[in-house]
Amino acid sequence: MKVQVKLSGPLRRRFDGVATKMIELPEGAAVRDLLKQIGFPEVGYMIAVNGMRVYPAEPLKDGDKVVIFPPTTGG
Amino acid sequence: MGLQFDSEKCIGCKLCQQACSGSHEGIFNVTLARLHVESYYEAEDLKVEAKVCTLCGECVEACPFSALSIQENRLHFDRENCQNCGICVETCPESVIVQKEDCVGVCDLCNGDPWCVKYCPHGALSYEEALAHEEVL
Amino acid sequence: MFGYQNNVLRIDLTAQTAKQEPLNMEWAKKYIGGKGLGIRYLYEELKPNTDPLSPENKLIFMTAPLTGTVVPNSGKLAIISRSPATGTILDCSIGGHIAIEIKYAGYDAIILEGALKEPGYLYIEDDKIEFIPANDLWGKGSHETESFLLNKHGRDCKIMTIGPAGENLLPMACINSDYYRQAGRGGIGAVMGSKKLKAVVVKGSGGVKVADMEKALTRVHEILRQDTVTEDNLWAYTDGTATLVEACEAGGVLPSKNFQDATVNKSEGFNSDRMIEARKGKRGCGSCALGCGNFTKIGDAVVEGPEFETLSLAGPNCGVHELKAIVKFNQLCDDFGLDTISAAVTVSWAMEMTEKGLKDFGIRFGDIEGYLQMPEKIARRSGIGAELALGIKELSKRYGGEEFAMQSKGLEFPGYEPRGSWAMGLAYAVADRGACHMRSYPIASEVYEGTVEPYTGEGKAKLVYDGQVYNAVKFSGIICDFWGLGLDTLAELLTIVTGETFTEADMETIGDRIIHLARAFNQREGFTGKDDTLPRRIFNETLKSGVAAGQRIPEEVFGKMLSEYYEIMGWQPDGTISPEKLEELAL
Numbered sequence: 100m101k102v103q104v105k106l107s108g109p110l111r112r113r114f115d116g117v118a119t120k121m122i123e124l125p126e127g128a129a130v131r132d133l134l135k136q137i138g139f140p141e142v143g144y145m146i147a148v149n150g151m152r153v154y155p156a157e158p159l160k161d162g163d164k165v166v167i168f169p170p171t172t173g174g
Numbered sequence: 175m176g177l178q179f180d181s182e183k184c185i186g187c188k189l190c191q192q193a194c195s196g197s198h199e200g201i202f203n204v205t206l207a208r209l210h211v212e213s214y215y216e217a218e219d220l221k222v223e224a225k226v227c228t229l230c231g232e233c234v235e236a237c238p239f240s241a242l243s244i245q246e247n248r249l250h251f252d253r254e255n256c257q258n259c260g261i262c263v264e265t266c267p268e269s270v271i272v273q274k275e276d277c278v279g280v281c282d283l284c285n286g287d288p289w290c291v292k293y294c295p296h297g298a299l300s301y302e303e304a305l306a307h308e309e310v311l
Numbered sequence: 312m313f314g315y316q317n318n319v320l321r322i323d324l325t326a327q328t329a330k331q332e333p334l335n336m337e338w339a340k341k342y343i344g345g346k347g348l349g350i351r352y353l354y355e356e357l358k359p360n361t362d363p364l365s366p367e368n369k370l371i372f373m374t375a376p377l378t379g380t381v382v383p384n385s386g387k388l389a390i391i392s393r394s395p396a397t398g399t400i401l402d403c404s405i406g407g408h409i410a411i412e413i414k415y416a417g418y419d420a421i422i423l424e425g426a427l428k429e430p431g432y433l434y435i436e437d438d439k440i441e442f443i444p445a446n447d448l449w450g451k452g453s454h455e456t457e458s459f460l461l462n463k464h465g466r467d468c469k470i471m472t473i474g475p476a477g478e479n480l481l482p483m484a485c486i487n488s489d490y491y492r493q494a495g496r497g498g499i500g501a502v503m504g505s506k507k508l509k510a511v512v513v514k515g516s517g518g519v520k521v522a523d524m525e526k527a528l529t530r531v532h533e534i535l536r537q538d539t540v541t542e543d544n545l546w547a548y549t550d551g552t553a554t555l556v557e558a559c560e561a562g563g564v565l566p567s568k569n570f571q572d573a574t575v576n577k578s579e580g581f582n583s584d585r586m587i588e589a590r591k592g593k594r595g596c597g598s599c600a601l602g603c604g605n606f607t608k609i610g611d612a613v614v615e616g617p618e619f620e621t622l623s624l625a626g627p628n629c630g631v632h633e634l635k636a637i638v639k640f641n642q643l644c645d646d647f648g649l650d651t652i653s654a655a656v657t658v659s660w661a662m663e664m665t666e667k668g669l670k671d672f673g674i675r676f677g678d679i680e681g682y683l684q685m686p687e688k689i690a691r692r693s694g695i696g697a698e699l700a701l702g703i704k705e706l707s708k709r710y711g712g713e714e715f716a717m718q719s720k721g722l723e724f725p726g727y728e729p730r731g732s733w734a735m736g737l738a739y740a741v742a743d744r745g746a747c748h749m750r751s752y753p754i755a756s757e758v759y760e761g762t763v764e765p766y767t768g769e770g771k772a773k774l775v776y777d778g779q780v781y782n783a784v785k786f787s788g789i790i791c792d793f794w795g796l797g798l799d800t801l802a803e804l805l806t807i808v809t810g811e812t813f814t815e816a817d818m819e820t821i822g823d824r825i826i827h828l829a830r831a832f833n834q835r836e837g838f839t840g841k842d843d844t845l846p847r848r849i850f851n852e853t854l855k856s857g858v859a860a861g862q863r864i865p866e867e868v869f870g871k872m873l874s875e876y877y878e879i880m881g882w883q884p885d886g887t888i889s890p891e892k893l894e895e896l897a898l
Contacts, residue, residue: 107583108554109545118584145759147561150576152858154761168558169546170760172752172795185548185595185602188408189535192381192598195518196528202380203415203518213594214466215490218613220592220606292532293381295540295600296548 100124100161102133107168113138124159131155133165143170175247175302176229177209177281177288181222183298186213190290190299197289198279208270208281209290211299225268226299227281233262233271248283313522314376314808315339320418322433322440324506325366325425329440334419343805344375344419346402347787347825349391352422353400354828359835363395363498364480364505366426372413372511375789376809379414379519379598381531383539384791386411386597393836394497395505396482396653396702397721397745400832401497404749404786405471406596407489412469415515423506430478432510434464437517445509450475452646453487460512471511474648476690477504482702482721483653483689487645491604491615492596495650497722497744522810530807539600539794547601547793548593552619553583559623562758563859564731566628566724568676569659570717570848573728573857574627581626581634589634601793612638614645620748623726624655629662630676639683647690653702656723658685660703660716661695670710672699714847720745720838729849731859732757734771737872740843741775743829749792751778766859768868772875780822787825798822826880827896831888840886843873 105119114120124133130153131141141155145168148157159165191207199206210225227249234242234249241255242262256277263271263278272279281288283301291299315334322329335352342348349371361367370392377385388410394401413421416437427442430449434441448456453474460470469488476484477500484500485493494500521527546554559565560578567574579585589609595602604615612635617625625640626632644651661672672695674681688696698706703723707716717724722745729736734753742750753774757765763774781798788801798818805813833842850866874884882888 107546107557108549109542111549112542142762143760145558145562145761147557150561152561152563152758152761166557166561168554168561168759170543170755170795171546171552171555171558172544172755172793185593185599185604187386187595187599187602188597189381189383189600192379193528193532196381196521196524199518200524201518201520203516204411205415205516206518213592215615218608220594222592289528289532293535295383295535295595296602 100126100128100159102159102161102163102165104133104137105164105166107166110167110169128159129155130157130159130165133159139167144168176283177226177291178300179211179224179226180298180300181224183296184211184213184222184224185296186211186222187295188212189293189295193289193293197284206272206274206279208272208279210270225270227270228268230267232265232267233280236261236265242280248286249280251278251280251282253277312336312339312376312809312811313520314380316414316417316419316519318418320421320435320440322421322423323425324423324427324442324508327427327442340811341821342825343784343787343821344378345373345387345389345787345789346391346404346783347821347828348375349373349389349402349420350400350825350828350832352420353391353393354832357393361393363393363398363502366424366506368393368502368505370423370502370506372421374410374414374419375787377788377790377804379411380521380808381527381598382804382808383531383535383598383600384794385789386599387789387791388413389786389789390486390494390499392499392502394499394744395480395501396498398836399720399744399838400829401499401744402786403486403494403496403499404789405486405488405492405494406791407469407492408597409469409471409488409513410789411597412513412515414519415517416513417515417517423508426505427507430507430509432460432508432512434512436514448509449478453648454490454646456510457487457490460510464512464514468512468514470513473500473503473509474646474690476648477501478509479690479692479700480504481649481690481700483650483657483723484648485650487648491645493645493650495652496747500648521808523807526807531804534800534804535600538796538800544601544794547603550583550587551603551605553586553605553622555619556582556622558759559619559727561858562731563854563857564728564754564758565623566726566728567856568630569628569656569663569715570724570728571663571715572855573731573859575857577627577632580632581622581637585634596791599791601791603793607638609635609638612642614638614642617641617651620726621651621655624652624659628659628726629655629682631679631682633679636679636683640686643683643686647686649686649690652725653723654686654689656717657689657699657703657706658682660706660712661699663715664710664712667712669712714851717846717848718746719845720842722746727754728854728859729845730854730862730864731857732765733768733864733868733872734763734774736845736849736864736869737771737876738775738778740845740869740873741876743826743833750782751775752782753778766862768872771872772879775876776879779826780819783825784818784822787821824896827888827892830880830882831893834887840873840877843886845869
């Protein structure tokens with residue numbers, strides 16, 4: 100399956116400045132598999148799938164839109 | 175080539191001027207810096223202006239006492255010869271020579287590793303001889 | 312100690328005199344500068360029960376040892392007074408370049424006392440202090456005033472102004488600087504207005520000496536590269552606080568329609584991607600290495616910002632989902648001198664009151680035309696604005712709707728929904744100046760990092776306390792909120808600059824001391840644990856949408872968090888500090 104991954108803010112550097120990429124994953128993969136594949140640790144980043152925050156165990160399905168947010172310190 | 179400035183990358187923080195005054199004068203005071211970089215709002219627009227030594231050599235030509243020279247592509251100041259006449263300060267087209275009480279201050283490019291470049295957070299200032307600073311996005 | 316000017320400028324506006332006095336260095340060692348030292352001065356000098364809008368109230372502009380140096384993100388100014396909105400201690404923070412200019416003019420602090428008889432402004436150029444009449448400027452917007460003064464005194468000057476809201480003594484009036492930077496909260500602009508002071512113009516020619524210049528340059532450079540302009544902090548540069556819009560929406564904490572619900576999948580028109588499209592430039596404060604400011608222009612709507620708070624509260628919380636409208640609202644608030652947070656939450660409350668038929672304020676959710684008329688009406692107290700200018704604590708007493716008047720101690724809520732981040736609810740309730748997100752920011756652990764379960768009261772008192780200690784000492788350094796430096800780094804920076812040895816443990820002690828001092832101030836003004844509360848909506852109504860759907864903070868859980876917080880503080884069960892504890896702290 101393929102999911103769309105958007106990196107927010109300074110994390111874009113990790114995709115060579117591209118904000119969004121399609122990532123191929125094996126069927127049944129969860130968020131933690133995606134994180135591992137693109138080199139993110141499981142803890143410390145907020146992950147949203149289709150606009151809702153999820154935790155690393157969340158299963159993914161084809162066409163999901165994933166956003167990874169950087170930690171922030173204030174507003 | 176002297177200092178290069180890219181206005182797109184400047185956020186107007188003046189860390190360059192802070193670092194310049196600190197390293198040359200031993201005090202943090204942006205008015206004592208040998209460069210002037212500013213961003214400001216005017217008529218609902220964001221303007222960015224930078225004045226840096228371009229190594230044009232006009233001060234060298236103007237100095238009556240041969241206190242200024244260009245050596246190895248850097249401006250060299252000879253304290254011994256300076257009579258503090260202020261002619262270079264008035265001549266400098268960028269107004270980046272600092273008039274001090276006993277002499278003047280010029281941009282000497284910090285022996286090839288300018289503090290202003292090192293402190294510029296997003297790479298608006300650069301100098302080819304300088305150590306590569308970290309690229310920021 | 313180096314880094315300080317050891318000089319305070321004390322100005323009597325009534326007599327139009329000024330004098331210089333040494334900084335209290337004993338206090339400086341215990342409170343550093345900024346927030347902490349400012350509160351220490353006010354605690355000492357302000358008589359209890361002083362009317363915040365009387366000449367007897369004081370307005371303190373406080374810098375810190377790091378101000379005006381090469382230390383990154385050290386350019387902010389703390390402004391301290393008693394709040395006209397809440398009656399509590401009030402310390403605000405303003406960016407731009409004014410703090411550094413005050414330091415270069417030779418002062419660690421400026422203390423304003425008394426009041427001018429006629430509108431005027433202060434011109435401070437090093438030792439020269441002038442009181443200049445400003446009848447012609449009275450009534451004018453902050454932007455026009457700043458432009459006029461820059462033209463008159465030259466662009467080297469740095470300026471703070473108030474708009475009509477400050478002149479008209481609104482509890483939501485801000486102080487403005489560098490056009491788009493504000494000390495926003497608690498009616499600090501009204502204190503300036505009550506002193507008939509339209510502006511403060513500062514020009515300084517001096518500098519700041521540090522204990523070890525070589526180390527300052529080399530070590531601070533390393534810190535800047537290795538700890539400031541890093542992936543952890545650069546969100547402030549790439550996106551600014553707008554990055555929080557999408558994060559908060561996904562986290563179920565982006566409020567909708569006066570905190571009736573959370574916003575879900577509606578932020579496309581005003582999220583960070585949209586902001587980046589509309590961005591015309593980036594700008595930081597003096598000595599800032601990050602540069603959070605997004606200069607945004609959409610047609611005739613122009614502002615540096617909007618920041619997250621405004622995007623959230625003047626956005627979906629008012630039923631508005633279009634960036635241009637929010638930018639315009641922000642621009643109008645800045646110019647008329649209104650805090651966007653309090654103004655937007657007051658408007659959203661009025662919208663809900665109107666829609667519920669409780670009181671017709673003539674404004675409904677999503678009515679952009681009506682909403683854009685609000686800043687001027689409120690600031691000038693004209694028409695419906697005459698009522699809204701009171702703020703929602705007072706309004707809800709008059710007209711009802713107290714259970715959804717989103718405020719604590721009289722200060723309107725920031726843009727984070729506490730039901731999706733329970734520690735944030737506690738942080739609002741116990742914040743020294745009323746509902747504030749800058750006193751402790753546990754939402755980072757509960758929502759952004761996901762390291763703490765958000766919908767429980769367990770462990771939240773400690774989380775909030777730790778955040779308070781951290782922010783209190785950081786804002787006394789002064790370091791900007793957006794650099795997430797460790798307290799060991801703050802201690803190292805202070806050691807390099809002052810020449811006095813500071814440790815991480817010292818930072819914690821100082822932070823703790825400041826929280827107690829602020830509490831002691833409020834206690835002296837009659838505040839008790841009863842004031843540490845939240846509107847009923849948070850306890851009684853569950854969120855319907857988003858990941859926090861079904862959540863409310865049960866009142867008994869809130870009560871337990873509060874008790875645990877008091878216990879950590881060493882306060883009595885009713886939230887008061889015992890006389891013994893006050894003694895022990897030797898404030």
